[in-house]
Amino acid sequence: MPPPIYSSLSIPAVGARPSPRCVQWTEDGQLIVATKTSIYVLTPEHGINLDLSSLIRSNKHDKKDPHVGWFRTMVQIDKTLSTKWPEHSQDWSTASLGSIDTSIQSVAVSPSGITSTLRCVLAVLTSNMDLTLFSAGKNRLKGEWSLTHRVTPFIIKTLHEGNDDPSVADVLKTQIVSVSWTPQADFSVSPRPNLNASLLVGGTRGGTLEYHRYNEAHTMEFIKSVAVADAWINRVACSDWKSVTPEACRARLAFGIANVGVSYIEVTATIAPSDRPVHFGPIMKPVFEFSEEVVEVINDGQGITTLHWLHVKDGSEVLAFCRPGYVFLWTDSSTLGWTGVKRLRLAHKRVSSGSSPFLPVSGFHYIDAFDALTVGLFDGSVHTIHQVSVDPTWSPSASQGQPSLQTNLTASVRSVFVQCESSPSKPVSDLDDNRMCGYFPYDTLGTMAWLHTVSRTSDFSYMHEAKLVSTLAVAKLWDQDLQDAVSLLERSFLNARPCLYVATASVLRPIFFYFRSKQRVAEAYASIVKILSNLPEDHSKEITLIHHDGELSPEVRHAFRYSLIQHLFGWNDIVRMRVGLSLSDFLWVSGCLEPTLQAEFGLVAQSFLHGISHRVLRTVIRHLAAVMNCLTEVDVPFVSRAVLQTLLPGVPPDLAEEGASLSVQIRERIPVEASLIERCPACKEEIQLQNITAAVCSKGHTWSRCSITTFILSTPYVRTCVGCTRKAFLPPSAPGAPESLEWLPAGARGWVVVELLEAVHRCLFCNNTFVSVV
Known part of the structure; x- marks a missing residue:
């Protein structure tokens, strides 16, 4: 019996260079297909509930059992930006034959969460040894991916600084022929500091490993150049990080040396306080140490x-x-x-x-x-x-x-x-x-x-590149039993950690794909409910902040945003809650045969939803209390909304007490009555804050509320979660947002709301990314 096929998507491009990384997953749940001339970014439909009409499917699918749907976009290199190596050296050893017809040699995908929107970056290496970085714009599903950094000129400038006449050896150390991006370092601390602890590693013709980091300013930072050989480093691969001591972990960086063999060196990552002033808690930075010992795996004079x-x-x-x-x-x-x-x-x-x-x-x-x-x-x-x-x-x-x-x-x-x-x-x-x-x-x-391509090498037939078509095939090659799927679901839920910033749609893709069968859900129902019924303890009770008694300054605002990100996204338990909500929501909406089973999954989803809402609310309230002396009249409406949410049904008594305490503090400091009444954008009727997800006026007009601030969304400057489709205001610094804050509701123009919007670049409820479709 032939294996079932779930996708056979045509890709009109020249075939890729065969390697384990010519087609690879990102931690945002996207598939990167690197052909010789362009890069396709494909996103499967699993866990995505936005703009489903834009999905593309293969033509040969059965309508009763449709193939996987994909969102598709492309990344194209600009061949006019190629480095002119003869300008740096006329020696034959530095010549680049790949400049004759520049093509894509390799793509390294960064961990998720390193850009300003907490997404991945693609490091693209060409046959001319040009290394460039690309990241997604407003819409990562089908929007433009733009060039953000040209790494090769940066390396040349860094290594040749003050040297107007570099030697041949100096030029060879800037010619990258292999590239890899290390995973995100896991320091086993909770909450995890908001920092990028991954490295972009390039192997050069000069036998060096060039380490760079995409820093918090979203620029490239040179870390170190390590000489490990006297020949080309034509392959680089990094292992996962392993904890060695509290706040320290270690990884191995393996590399292949042309005509020599394979070796590795060890890299140790630790965290240390940065030079920034301490306001609400220490701001950390990563520190990397590189072993001087090169360990040989095999040395027999042959490459790999x-x-x-x-x-x-x-x-x-x-x-x-x-x-x-x-x-x-x-x-x-x-x-x-x-x-x-x-x-x-x-x-x-x-x-x-x-x-x-x-x-x-x-x-x-x-x-x-x-x-x-x-x-x-x-x-x-x-x-x-x-x-x-x-x-x-x-x-x-x-x-x-x-x-x-x-x-x-x-x-x-x-x-x-x-x-x-x-x-x-x-x-x-x-x-x-x-x-x-x-x-x-x-x-x-x-x-x-x-990815496969039809080829006839035996008759020496030739087909023009414009006519070549590759096919992305997805098929079932062997069977694993239901218990394997349940075990995977349990691991995905219990092992969810913030150190990776992995999108929930990526973590749960195998689960969403496997349990699209309602029969399988019914068979595994008891085991799944048992797994998801164990809600984590409320971590937000452990949040302790230093209260700031001074004046508001840009440094204080930066520290406030850093602390919000750390506590909203850095705890293991809150990430686990978001994974649990996505799982139970999926099973509730699309995975049940029996109404009774559906109702039970609905109750599980409701418990996760309430738990997340209360933990996020407590986190925000404690941050508001920590900056009480910096609040102004413009901030009072948002503070009042936060207090009112602690009075809604189902809120834990201790959280209600914190809300009451915050109310007393804000009244003593700023004795201004903030109205919680909003006006319907259509008819100007009054709307009370009775529901934090939707607003309905007396005439029946219904409006979505911002999932971050709870204000009514009546502006085009909105972003949407690709998973649960909750909406939120754009961060004021986002491309396309007006410089003035007049587009925000009057009660949402205070600095606290601005920093909160800037801090939240992942959905607070399902941990997926936002896109902007306008």
Whole structure:
């Protein structure tokens, strides 16, 4: 039986360079497809509830069981901005043959949360060794991604500063040929400081590793240049960070050296107080230390084609790298059944006339349930390494208590290719090669995705690049039982952490995809409700702030915003609550067969919603109390609204007491009566604040309220959450927002509301990103 296909989306572009990173997920839940000429940014529909009419689907889908829908946009490089290397050196060793026809060489995706809108950044490396950064504008789903930084000129300026005549060695150290972005460092502190602790790493022709950081001012910051070899660094890969002491963690930066082998160095990240004055709490900064010891993994005078870190059972790390015809695995973990280097020879699997085990590797996927590593090759074959944590082998013998993966994945991939590409007038034959790029997991539960292109190498046929079309295929290659999905759901809920800033739509994509079947929801109902019924303790009671008794200044406002971000988004429990709300909302709205089950999921969602609202409200109230001496008459309406919300039904008594205390303080300081009555923008009738999500006047006009400030939204300067579709005012500093604050309601023009709007760039209820569609 052929495997079910969930997507076969055509992409009109020249095929990508085969590598595990030519197609990759971002932490915002988007798929980056790097072809030779452009980058496609695809967002699957799972967890997205905004502008669904714009989704595109493959033409061959069954209307009863439609294929996955995608939002699509593009990133294009500007070839006119290419660096002219002969201007820096005339030596042959610095020549760039890639400048003849500039194409995209590699893309590194940053962790989420490093831009001003808490999104990802794409680092694009071209064949001319130009490194540029791109980020999304108003609408990351289908809007423009613009160039924000040209990193190569910055590196040249930094390393050649004060040197008008750089040597050949100096120029080679600015020519980046490999790039990687480290994950976000996890310092295991709560609340997590609001900082970017990830590094952009470039390997150069001069044998150096260039470390840069995208800092809080949203500019590139040079960290360090580390010399590790005397040859090209043609591959770079960073492991996950592991905690070594409180407030410190360590990662390994592996790199491939041309005609030498593979080595790694260790990087340690810690946090320390910054030089800024302390107002509400210390403002932290990351500090990085780089080991001087270069540890050799293999040194046999040969280069590599692929370098990738795997995370196997018990969190152990395995480094995978490849050469034509071979896969190498290395580890020094004491918890695995082996150490050192394992060399595994790839067998020849005849898929078509152009099959060869010497073609590049397109991707890896480690399957925890089977303790197996699947390796996809450019020829469309898939090879499975079994017992990775015990003793890696090609033999599918099951270890004790461990099932083995028996599926013929190569035949399944070929079957998908035939279904996608054959037609009555032109059936697929043995001469048609399915050139596969970017083999990667779609849901970690047996559904894989890859990019393939039809090619006929045997007859030397040529097709113009404008006519080439690639296909993004998503298909089920093997089955995993319901308990695996429930376990994944439990881990996604319990292990939700703020250190990654990962969008909920990305974390829960496998869950949303798997449980789109109502029957599966019914079967797992009891287990899911049990998992989601354990609400975390109220962390907001632990928030302690230093009260500021001085005057208001730009430095105080910066510290106030920093503290808001830290406490609204930096606690593990609030992130877990938002994941729980998204899960229960999804199951309530679209995943139930029985009305009784739907009602129970609705109650679970309601408990998460109330819990989030109360924790956010307490956080805001404690921040208002901390800046009482800086408040003015313009701020009183918002303070009064916060106090009124503590009087609504269901508010915990201790939170109501904090609201009453804040009310007394503001009346003593500013004896002004602030009206809580708003006017209907349509008919000017009075509207009382009785509901924090919607406003309805006596004539029936209904208006949404800002999910951050609760004021009525009667302006076009609005942003919308892509997940739950809640709306909020734009931050006043956002592109397109007027310089004057006149567009905000009169009661929302105080500095406190401005800083609150600037602090919240993720939805307070579901942790997804906002987009602006106007």
